Amino acid sequence: MKHWFSTKTFEVNGKxxxxxxxxxxxxxxxxxxxxxxxxxxxxxxxxxxxxxxxFKIIEALFRxxxxxxxxxxxxxxxxxxxxxxxxxxxxxxFYTIKMCFIGTFVGSVFAIPFSLFCANNVNSNHWVVxxxxxxxxxxxxxxxxxxxxxxxxxxxxxxxxGIIAISIFSxxxxxxxxxxxxxxIDMGPCEALESCGANKLKVxxxxxxxxxxxxxxxxxxxxxxxxxxxxxxxxYVGAGGIGQEMQDAMELRRYDKVGAIxxxxxxxxxxxxxxxxxxxxxxxxxx
Amino acid sequence: MMKQPNPPITKRSVAETYxxxxxxxxxxxxxxxxxxxxxxxxxxxxxxxxxxxxVWDLFVRMFRGxxxxxxxxxxxxxxxxxxxxxxxxxxxQTFAIxxxxxxxxxxxxxxxxxxxxxxxxxxxGSKIGEVLLILIRTFPEILMALILVRVTGFGAITGIxxxxxxxxxxxGKLFAESIENMDRGPLEALDAVxxxxxxxIRYGILPQxxxxxxxxxLYRLDINIRSATVLGVVSAGGIGANLIFATTYWNWGDLSSxxxxxxxxxxxxxxxxxxxxxxxx
Numbered sequence: 001m002k003h004w005f006s007t008k009t010f011e012v013n014g015k016x017x018x019x020x021x022x023x024x025x026x027x028x029x030x031x032x033x034x035x036x037x038x039x040x041x042x043x044x045x046x047x048x049x050x051x052x053x054x055f056k057i058i059e060a061l062f063r064x065x066x067x068x069x070x071x072x073x074x075x076x077x078x079x080x081x082x083x084x085x086x087x088x089x090x091x092x093x094f095y096t097i098k099m100c101f102i103g104t105f106v107g108s109v110f111a112i113p114f115s116l117f118c119a120n121n122v123n124s125n126h127w128v129v130x131x132x133x134x135x136x137x138x139x140x141x142x143x144x145x146x147x148x149x150x151x152x153x154x155x156x157x158x159x160x161x162g163i164i165a166i167s168i169f170s171x172x173x174x175x176x177x178x179x180x181x182x183x184x185i186d187m188g189p190c191e192a193l194e195s196c197g198a199n200k201l202k203v204x205x206x207x208x209x210x211x212x213x214x215x216x217x218x219x220x221x222x223x224x225x226x227x228x229x230x231x232x233x234x235x236y237v238g239a240g241g242i243g244q245e246m247q248d249a250m251e252l253r254r255y256d257k258v259g260a261i262x263x264x265x266x267x268x269x270x271x272x273x274x275x276x277x278x279x280x281x282x283x284x285x286x287x
Numbered sequence: 288m289m290k291q292p293n294p295p296i297t298k299r300s301v302a303e304t305y306x307x308x309x310x311x312x313x314x315x316x317x318x319x320x321x322x323x324x325x326x327x328x329x330x331x332x333x334x335x336x337x338x339x340x341x342v343w344d345l346f347v348r349m350f351r352g353x354x355x356x357x358x359x360x361x362x363x364x365x366x367x368x369x370x371x372x373x374x375x376x377x378x379x380q381t382f383a384i385x386x387x388x389x390x391x392x393x394x395x396x397x398x399x400x401x402x403x404x405x406x407x408x409x410x411x412g413s414k415i416g417e418v419l420l421i422l423i424r425t426f427p428e429i430l431m432a433l434i435l436v437r438v439t440g441f442g443a444i445t446g447i448x449x450x451x452x453x454x455x456x457x458x459g460k461l462f463a464e465s466i467e468n469m470d471r472g473p474l475e476a477l478d479a480v481x482x483x484x485x486x487x488i489r490y491g492i493l494p495q496x497x498x499x500x501x502x503x504x505l506y507r508l509d510i511n512i513r514s515a516t517v518l519g520v521v522s523a524g525g526i527g528a529n530l531i532f533a534t535t536y537w538n539w540g541d542l543s544s545x546x547x548x549x550x551x552x553x554x555x556x557x558x559x560x561x562x563x564x565x566x567x568x
Contacts, residue, residue, distance in 0.1 A: 035390060038383035041376065042447070043524075048440035057434050098329040105326050141553045142546065145517050149534040150349070154342055160335045232427040233517065237531075250433060262430065269425045 061259030077256070086260045089245070093264060096241035099159050100227040103166025108220050111171045115178035116204060121187060133179075139172040144230055148239045162239030166227050173226075177219050178212065185211045218280040225272040232265070352539020353546075361544035374526070378548045381525035382556070384443055384518070385511040388450025389458075393504040396455045400462030407466060416463070424456025428514060432523045443524030450511050450518070458507050465499040498567040505560040505567075512556050516549055 008019040060066075064077035116122050118132045147168050151161030189207035198206070235243015242261060249257035299307070363373025401407050403416030432449045439445045474491040482490065519527020526545055533541035 035387065038386050041380040041383040042387070042443040043380075044442065044444060046440045046442040047444045050438055054434070054438045057437060095333065098333055102326060102329050102333070105322065137554070137557075138550065141550045143513060143516050143530070143549070145520065146530065146534060146542075146546070149531070153349075153534070153537070154345060158336070159333055163335075229425075229427060233429045233520075236429065236520065246430070258430070262427070265427065266422075266425045270421060273421070273425070 057255060060255035061262065063256065063259075065254065065256040082256060082260060085257060086264055089242070089261060089264050092242055092245050093268070095159065096228070096231050096243075097268075099162050099241055100166060100224060100231060103163045104170050104220060104224045104227055106163075106167040107170025107223070108174055108216075110167075111174035111178060112216065114171070115175045115182060116208070118175060118179040119182035121183055121185075121190075122204070122208065136172055136175050139168065140176065144169045145233055145237060148234050149237050152238055157238040157240070159240040162231070162234045162241060165234060165239060166230070169230070170223050170227065174219060174223055178216065181212055181215050182208065218276070221272070221276045221279055225269065225276055228265075228272060229269060349537075349539050352537075353543045355540055356543035356547055357540040358544070360541055361547060372529075374529075374544055374548045377526040377529060378552050380443055381515045381519075381527075382512065382552060384446040384525050385450060385508060385515040388447045388515070389454060389504055389508045389511050391447065391451035392454035392458050392507070393500065395451065396459040396462050397500070399455060399459040400466055403459060403463035404466035406469070406471075413463075416459070420456050420459045420463075422456075423452065424460070426453070426456075428453045429517070429521060432518050432521045436521055436523055441522045441524075446515060446518045446524035449523060450515060453514075454507050454511060457510075458503060461503045462496075462500055465496055465503070469495050502564045502567045505564050509557060509560055512553055 010017045010019070064079055064082045066074050066076050068074055114132070114136075118129055118136065120126075120129055123129050144165055148161055148165035151164040155161045155164070185208060189211075190203050193203050193207050231241045232243040232246060235241050235245065235247050238244065242265060246258055246261045249255075249261065361374050363375040399416055399420065403413050403420060405413045408416070428449060431453060432445065435445050435448055439448055469492065473495070474487055477487045477491045515525050515527075516530065517527050519525040519529070520531045522528055526549065529541070530545050530549075532538070533545060
């Protein structure tokens with residue numbers, strides 16, 4: 001063990017050179033201790049391992065529903081049923097998209113002025129900035145699920161609490177992302193405008209907004225994509241949308257429906273990711 | 288992009304030029320009008336309605352409850368002392384799930400990242416890796432938890448497995464990007480002095496990519512801490528089960544203690560990881 005923490009010495013041209021002490025080993029030791037220590041909090045009393053269940057569920061997800069008749073023979077629904085259900089999902093999917101759109105829109109509309117308010121180079125009052133950021137951090141630590149649950153508690157089941165939860169989430173995360181961007185912009189145009197006698201609003205409109213607008217588009221689309229994915233978990237607490245549909249199917253053990261929803265949702269997210277990548281790539285090239 | 292023909296050179300005064308300034312406001316106005324139109328259409332067509340309740344009274348009760356956290360529950364004493372149902376144990380379990388899961392995902396992500404990186408494995412391999420990563424990334428986490436609960440049972444192990452699999456998607460993608468940005472110079476230099484493959488990996492590749500890998504893993508840990516609090520909802524371990532019970536049964540005192548613990552944990556992890564990341568890069 002001793003040679004682990006000792007350093008090597010070399011004799012070069014009559015001079016003694018000590019190898020610099022590497023801290024990597026200590027960091028590695030701390031990491032391993034953390035990793036092993038973490039297992040103390042993992043309870044294994046309900047642990048089972050049924051890998052055949054996994055294959056059963058996957059088969060049930062991507063295959064039309066099976067029936068067992070009285071003779072014990074298994075028959076399957078036709079694929080036509082499967083795809084018909086998938087096609088019928090378009091209404092609820094459209095509602096989910098609208099829900100996420102409203103939430104992202106409202107969140108962004110509030111986030112853009114608030115992020116300007118939180119940026120150190122726009123708002124020179126240090127204490128106000130710190131307090132505003134503390135509020136943002138506080139909102140961000142509350143899981144979206146809890147916000148949705150509390151909103152359901154106040155507003156009843158339906159799309160409305162989902163929209164509220166998505167708005168609050170989008171607001172907090174977009175504000176944080178944007179004020180970090182605003183702090184890195186070029187302040188030259190702002191100073192030029194100020195020296196011409198422009199007031200704060202003109203500076204924001206003519207010097208700051210043109211610099212951050214492309215980034216805002218990319219971020220908003222990215223958050224829209226996150227929200228579409230989050231709608232699965234929002235449905236779990238009765239906040240409507242495709243997540244609700246999935247939850248209902250799950251409770252009825254209609255795994256074929258769950259699989260159909262899953263395929264549709266994954267396709268939607270992939271398309272969105274593609275669009276987001278294109279938009280961000282486009283602006284990255286422009287910048 | 289079409290190349291615009293140069294405008295004819297005419298002598299204009301400043302005032303005239305200002306009058307002929309580009310009319311950007313037409314386009315931005317159109318975009319704003321479309322967005323607002325879509326917003327109004329969505330709001331009207333959603334037919335939003337909420338059940339009338341005594342909202343103000345409920346709000347006052349919730350706020351009062353949130354201001355009086357269940358101290359015994361929060362500190363894990365009294366009836367909650369015996370092991371596994373106090374907040375300290377549960378919050379540490381949540382952290383442990385996220386930490387172990389992120390570590391596993393980072394280790395599993397490295398080979399997939401090398402498969403996906405275009406400069407290592409060529410076009411076909413990188414396409415295979417990319418499709419694999421996209422499939423992992425877009426599979427909803429909560430549904431994966433619901434499925435895996437049947438496979439590995441209720442409890443923290445399922446949480447670890449879910450986070451360990453789901454995080455590969457993003458971690459692998461970012462790892463692959465950092466491998467693609469790697470400098471090939473050191474590798475050629477090592478070739479020139481006659482290093483073997485292991486030495487090339489040790490002295491040529493690892494020093495370049497490891498700091499970035501660690502920074503990515505820390506970033507993912509931040510995200511996983513948040514999702515580990517939610518995984519308990521489907522009984523995959525962590526504080527989520529207590530969180531959802533406290534909220535659905537309007538047990539504001541318990542909810543308050545859980546939220547305090549979550550906020551402290553996330554703040555500590557955020558601060559530590561951002562310090563470490565600044566040190567790494």
